[in-house]
Amino acid sequence: MRLECKVTGGDFQAAGEAAAKLKRTLRQVGIDAETARRAAIVAYEAEMNIVIHAFRGVLSVDISPERIEIVADDEGPGIPDIPLAMQEGYSTAPEHIREMGFGAGLGLPNMKRYSDEFHIESTVGRGTNVRMVINLPSKGSLT
Amino acid sequence: MRLRDVMRILDATVLTGEDKLDQEIEAACGCDLISDLLAFTRARMLVLTGLVTPQIIRAAEMMDLLGIVFVRGKKPTPEIVAMAAEAGIPVLCTSYPLYESAGLLFEAGLRGKCAWPCAEDDGGAATSASASASPSPGTRVDTSTGTDTGTSTGIGSDTDDKPHGARGGSCDAP
Numbered sequence: 316m317r318l319e320c321k322v323t324g325g326d327f328q329a330a331g332e333a334a335a336k337l338k339r340t341l342r343q344v345g346i347d348a349e350t351a352r353r354a355a356i357v358a359y360e361a362e363m364n365i366v367i368h369a370f371r372g373v374l375s376v377d378i379s380p381e382r383i384e385i386v387a388d389d390e391g392p393g394i395p396d397i398p399l400a401m402q403e404g405y406s407t408a409p410e411h412i413r414e415m416g417f418g419a420g421l422g423l424p425n426m427k428r429y430s431d432e433f434h435i436e437s438t439v440g441r442g443t444n445v446r447m448v449i450n451l452p453s454k455g456s457l458t
Numbered sequence: 459m460r461l462r463d464v465m466r467i468l469d470a471t472v473l474t475g476e477d478k479l480d481q482e483i484e485a486a487c488g489c490d491l492i493s494d495l496l497a498f499t500r501a502r503m504l505v506l507t508g509l510v511t512p513q514i515i516r517a518a519e520m521m522d523l524l525g526i527v528f529v530r531g532k533k534p535t536p537e538i539v540a541m542a543a544e545a546g547i548p549v550l551c552t553s554y555p556l557y558e559s560a561g562l563l564f565e566a567g568l569r570g571k572c573a574w575p576c577a578e579d580d581g582g583a584a585t586s587a588s589a590s591a592s593p594s595p596g597t598r599v600d601t602s603t604g605t606d607t608g609t610s611t612g613i614g615s616d617t618d619d620k621p622h623g624a625r626g627g628s629c630d631a632p
Contacts, residue, residue: 328512334520338519348522352501352521355519356496356521359517360496415511416491416493416511417492417493419491419497421494421496422493424497425496428497
């Protein structure tokens with residue numbers, strides 16, 4: 316099963332809708348609450364990163380009986396120094412973003428923490444691609 | 459503690475979720491940063507916050523939180539309340555500030571159950587090391603956290619609701 320949602324940079328009204336849709340779908344297909352929660356958190360963080368930092372992007376999710384693969388692919392400024400961006404507390408979010416409660420520099424570390432696999436590629440001036448895998452706990456999670 | 463008790467202790471009003479006031483709250487946290495909420499809060503908690511934005515509702519929905527208390531007399535817009543209602547998340551408002559709200563609930567027996575990384579974190583250093591080998595634009599970093607074993611949690615039998623990876627510690631609130 317595959318889900319795909321367009322995400323628009325700067326659109327804080329719609330921000331989080333893709334992750335919310337994903338979470339509802341995961342629960343509907345019988346994924347357990349904790350796994351759905353982990354997937355929703357990483358999807359939400361990835362979606363918010365697109366909204367905060369990029370021009371536009373796509374959040375796509377592939378659900379198989381074994382795993383959930385979440386990919387956030389954006390067109391944006393890219394990340395010049397990924398190791399630095401992965402450090403907790405490092406953020407380039409501007410002040411108005413911080414006033415909304417974001418920009419604590421926890422987004423990427425959080426995505427890595429909640430996923431079983433985490434891959435990130437970025438090209439400055441073009442965009443960033445984040446791929447995360449969450450393994451499903453056991454067979455029979457899908458009903 | 460039930461949500462109804464939280465309401466009484468904080469002299470709070472309920473904006474949505476009256477049908478869920480008998481829901482049992484296991485723990486609470488005080489938080490004005492969504493990033494912290496996403497990083498350190500566990501499922502089935504109550505969050506006390508002064509951050510009145512639609513995103514706090516969305517984050518609470520993602521986190522499976524059981525309710526939101528807006529402190530310091532902050533009032534959410536009708537749109538935010540409607541969003542919470544749709545997500546099935548009760549919203550309470552109190553005029554007590556965050557510190558006092560937390561103190562009152564703590565005194566009444568509601569503890570924190572955060573996952574603040576008091577213990578060492580997992581894998582961050584490995585990511586940096588792996589990534590620093592090729593720092594130019596087009597950098598690729600592949601890491602797998604699937605094999606880590608976790609560390610002591612210190613929070614009791616929480617294997618079901620802890621985030622994946624090494625977490626834990628003995629702190630009670632973010």
